[in-house]
Amino acid sequence: MRAPVIEVENLTYIYRPYGIVALEDVSLEIKEGEFVAIIGRNGSGKTTLLKNIVGLLKPTQGRVLVEGVDISRSTVAELATRVGLVLQNPDQQLFSQTVEEEIAFGPRNLGLPESEVESRVEEAIALLGLERFRHEFPLALSIGDRARVVIASVLAMRPHIILLDEPTMGQDYRGHREIMSIAERLHRDGYTVVIATHHVDLVAEYAQRVIVLCEGRVLLDDTPAAVFSQPEVLRRTHMAPPQITRLAQALPPSLELPRDVLTVEELGEAVLELLHN
Amino acid sequence: MVAKEFQETPQIVIRDVSYRYPDAEDYALEGLNLTIHKGEFVAILGEHLAGKSTFCQLLNGIIPNFKGGELEGSVLVCGLDTQDVSVAELARKVGIVLQDPEAQLFTTKVINEVAFGPENLGLEREEILRRVRWALKVVGLEGMEDRPPPSLSGGQKQRLAIAAALAMRPEVLVLDEATSQLDPVGTEEVFSVVRRLNREYEVTIIMSTHKSEEVARFADRILVIHQGRLIAQGTPQEIFRDTELLRRAAIRPPQVSELANYLEAHSLRMLEFPITIEQAKRGIEQLFAGV
């Protein structure tokens, strides 16, 4: 049984002084090595939840534990070596003159010896394919590359858990694919990965588990197949399953095609199999 | 989808257009030739940095009048040559909505935001208020006149931006990735407004986007831009079944079209190439019936 690395217990968060209840009595547990997607419309509480996990926000009620550590008794800096957060807008997360310096920023702030900093920088550059941008000014890169530099910089803190808040923002289809395959690779390398997004087709393809937030509460928490086979529930938060899933659900049952497909290939293969028999 | 009839004379004519940004070595756009008719709903697809934004800004004269650079060829919009006329004059004909909801809203109240454009034109106060009321009604934001723009949701902000453009009473509305930063709700709101503008008010729509599903449902024509060139144009059916084009231009069709392409690669062809769920459903039923 894998250990839980994130434990959220009855978390309520209210944005003072506006009095906006962003999260209401949220409880969930994420285990080591999981690949979790958090979906929900804008304003459903995804970003607030992620910020509470890394300690940028402290719970109004309830508590959050990261690797057993109560976040309200810890500093953001200390938590950053356990759980990394990549925020939505790369332009607010890049501060240095070169990509190398940017990646080194975090480890240096941790007071690590220069040799350790260097090796982490090399590792991150290799992992994210940033070799040719080493000496470039980060804020001048294209949006997809800026996002990757931020991810590399967060990874250099060597967290075990990585949270990504809408990492595909502003990018084209190829950019989306690249980010998701980076997330997948990190997952394979042993990271616990949590992605907040509203791209249900990417979620269907990559995530192992989907948590649906609606107005600050958890609406559904299950596998992608289970979540997307409940379109009526999803409609409450104005979300819909991927188009291919909706197609499968619209087909007459007499065709005996699976109704819980998550990708084009799945449905395609099922059609081919049935027709060739 | 019912085929639309368009006027003889095109509303927008782009002839041999090439453009370079100031101090740039490479062309952002090269050898563009195309026409757009009044009332068309045109979608522009292409990967990041292919030139879609540049193209959008050609249409209201921001390029080259505001951004400088070298423009070859001619862009005629509603009879006006964009190089002979100021951006302010073109603003009466072409409205533009940008990607970032926050960057294009800069007043403290919704009503002021929508009135900004007509105020600049020096119209009479009564006329301005009439236009503001009309624009807010069309986008579904009536009653929100006194709200501060930052307090609106993403979809509402973009609808406000559309209203602000509409108050100029343009014949053409250009949307440059206006839904890229919105969630599914916001996206639906924007497309719904845009479709209404196109169907009910005959506003020509030119929309650069990645949302293939919506494009399939609403667009009359798709322009594919790749590395600054217009490499293809056609109906959604034509574009989304061209797998070689899709791969080359790095654009993604609706999943149902992807399915049809997948099946076709395995020698299974539907009678009608699907771009919507309804069509795909029929197509699959036909395949099974034919067996």
Next chain:
Amino acid sequence: MDYSAGYYPGHGFFHRLDPRVKIALMAILTIIVPLVRHVYIAVAMLLTVVVLWCISGLPLRIMGGYLKMLRGIIAFLFVVQAILHPGEVALIDPLIPPSVPLIGGKGSVTMEGLLFAALITVRLLALALAFFLVTVTTPIHLFTLGLVRLGLPYQLAYTITTAFNLVPTLQAEAKLIMDAQRLRAFSAFEQRNPLARMKAYPLLLTPLVIGAMRRAQLMAVAMESRGFGSEGERTYIEDIAMETKDWVFVGLTTLYCVAVLAVNF
């Protein structure tokens, strides 16, 4: 959610003042405040401004936010002025030993220095808080309209308005950037040591300024696309008119300034 660009809606007295009066107030204070030579007058003016804030109906945390923002500059100015200002009664011995050529013997903190430093900082604080009170209680378009009705051409008025609203706009952005820095174990802005904070500023300024420039570019495109800069007379759907209360305020302020100058000189 956040009323960025500084303006906080309300119906208090200051909110309802004609923008021209508020602009004139800013102009007058800019001339008068630097002329003040005595600390107690400066303190009195600061207190007046604080009272105006308190009766304006604004939540006090807004003023608190601006004070927090200014504390670095104020502290820095105070220290520099205290050290550099010449005086006779030395409270702290010279920082630079007399044996050092040219600048030897300098850098002592004197009574005169302290008083001068207090004067400078209190003056700055009074002026800054007055300015912020105006931007917080005046919507951008009314500020611009005020400038236009005072005789400025529209585009110039708009540019000036935007400049004044820059600070609050950047504040919200700065917070987000600092959050991201905290995630990389960087907490220099939370430290007491002003020197450490100063070293941290370039890291904040780079993304802040570039972000601001990008947004400004986009905003310019949006504005041009809606006819900004059209020729001819511009219309305004809202107009402003001076009322009794405005003239009363002008009268009171004039008396106040005359009194200040009289006592000062």
